Amino acid sequence: MHIPDGFLSPQTYLPAYAIAAGGWAWAAKGLKAQLNETTVPRLAVLTALAYALGIIMVPIPGGTSGHALGVAILALVFGLRAAFIAYSIVLVLQALLFGAGGITALAVNALAMGLIGAAGAIGVRKLLARVNETFAVATAAWVSVMLPGIIVALILGIQPLIAHNADGSPLFFPFGLSITMPAVLIPHCVIGFGEAVLTVLVWRYARTRKWLPK
């Protein structure tokens, strides 16, 4: 789902960085309020966990696999602010350490997955917890994949509208919303199912270990 470099216009990623900076400041301020000597090592380990979860292959019905997102696990166990910061650091490390990420797309990726995806998971779980906890966690995980997918599809789909030559030819991502929405959302619908199964299994494990937030 990560958007690589070169497909987002400055009209998109520069404002995204401004919004993300506000989000990072908000998340860091919240974490700072709980700051103690375990915060930095905990955040570092969370970052590594976020990175490693992204390496795990989730089996998808149909025989294929997709990379796990893991943001629902992070958000439900560690909270929104920690999940957002950890995921953002992962994107920075991927870009600057492994040369494997989009620097210009980093803010959009961080906002879509690390903030909106995480917030969606937490919100849906709270909303549905009274119905059935397993159903709530599974739906939360599925939403944590679909919401970023919608954001990414929207962001990519508007590129031809906001950045094009005088003759109308695109300058960045070439496809409009009529193509990006189904192209992104249909596979993510399926990937979300795998993510839901993974998240429920991990959630139950975290509950038996008493690691869930009170």
Add this chain to the structure above:
Amino acid sequence: MNNAKPTVNSPASRQWPAARNWLLLYLASVVIITFIHHPAILAILLASALLFSGNNRWRHLRRTMLAILAFNLTISVGYAAVALWQGTFSASYLLLVNLRTILMVFLGFWFTARIPLLDALAGWNIASLLATLAIGQIKTFERILADFRAAFESRNLARPSWLARSRHTAAQAQTLLDKSFAASNEAAQAMRSRGVFDD
């Protein structure tokens, strides 16, 4: 851990600004590239980058092509198909978007090969600490996942069922979660014993 700040003239302090300046130059470069919409200019910049990147240029270029191949090929073929059908095909666009991506990703690999990230972050204590701890833990987790994969393959000579693969996936995530809780406590204790939190 040595928390002493280097003096102005120490080798470490002279190294820090250079690495950070390279980081800022790299970041500024990728932003500037997105404002260039002429394939010819991007081609010249890419040729210059190849020229100045030294003996590892072809290794960086190979890594670049491997990194972008799947996505760019999909977009390029998709664009060509749709645009030809609509009669709006522009070869200039294909050149532009692919040269831009190749140049930006190439610069990323060149930068990460030349400038250690931790040097660029030196002087920003929290950032350095976070990056150092995270990178170390990432390596540990990667080894754990590699062990899991090898063990799973050795136990499943035939293709495993979807349920078995799901349980395997969950077991990896559970182990990582286990390790995360233990590792954060261990790291905090190790840092405390080395005086990192002492004023």
